[in-house]
Amino acid sequence: MLVTYIGYAAAVFTTTSFIPQVYKVWKTRKTKGLSLPMYLIYGTGVFFWTVYGFLLKDIAILAANSVTLVLVLPILFAEIKDRRK
Amino acid sequence: MLVTYIGYAAAVFTTTSFIPQVYKVWKTRKTKGLSLPMYLIYGTGVFFWTVYGFLLKDIAILAANSVTLVLVLPILFAEIKDRRK
Numbered sequence: 001m002l003v004t005y006i007g008y009a010a011a012v013f014t015t016t017s018f019i020p021q022v023y024k025v026w027k028t029r030k031t032k033g034l035s036l037p038m039y040l041i042y043g044t045g046v047f048f049w050t051v052y053g054f055l056l057k058d059i060a061i062l063a064a065n066s067v068t069l070v071l072v073l074p075i076l077f078a079e080i081k082d083r084r085k
Numbered sequence: 086m087l088v089t090y091i092g093y094a095a096a097v098f099t100t101t102s103f104i105p106q107v108y109k110v111w112k113t114r115k116t117k118g119l120s121l122p123m124y125l126i127y128g129t130g131v132f133f134w135t136v137y138g139f140l141l142k143d144i145a146i147l148a149a150n151s152v153t154l155v156l157v158l159p160i161l162f163a164e165i166k167d168r169r170k
Contacts, residue, residue: 003140010137013130020122033118037105045098048091055088 011064018071031079039076046072096149103156116164124161131157 025031046068053061110116131153138146 003137006133006140007137010130010133013126013133015130017123017126017130020126021120024118024120024123028118030118033109033113033115035106035109038102038109041098041102041105045095045100045102048095048098052088052092052095055091 007060011060015064015068015071018068018075022071022074025075025078029078031075031082034075034079036076036079036083039072039079043069043072043076092145096145100149100153100156103153103160107156107159110160110163114163116160116167119160119164121161121164121168124157124164128154128157128161 021034025034046065049061049065050069053059053063053065106119110119131150134146134150135154138144138148138150
């Protein structure tokens with residue numbers, strides 16, 4: 001069904017979008033310009049989505065958000081490290 | 086049901102998280118450090134989520150992603166403007 005594929009495409013896009021940001025932070029070793037509150041709030045939200053997917057046994061939500069969490073956490077840690085300098 | 090509230094909390098967090106980033110871009114007039122591919126891919130994904138919510142008549146998905154799109158687009162436009170300088 002078309003709508004299912006649109007959902008899959010949406011999940012793949014919003015999940016993989018963080019890869020270029022992780023790469024940029026890793027390459028430049030800089031997080032200037034990135035908002036720390038954004039990644040704190042976003043990370044919390046993605047954590048809740050992961051719990052939601054786990055409780056509902058919804059593999060798509062669980063998988064997409066676990067991957068997003070793995071991508072968002074290094075950005076968040078880099079930001080916290082940068083602010084502490 | 087607890088799981089429903091976790092879902093609502095997740096949606097509120099991942100949606101509102103972009104507010105501090107929009108504010109930071111607006112205040113500093115700078116997008117250095119932000120990944121352009123990230124916001125291009127993320128914006129596309131959120132657009133697909135909005136279409137998905139519309140087609141399924143799922144008000145929660147439709148509302149959350151419409152708001153996210155409204156927050157992500159100004160960041161994306163600011164990045165494109167910055168790169169063209």
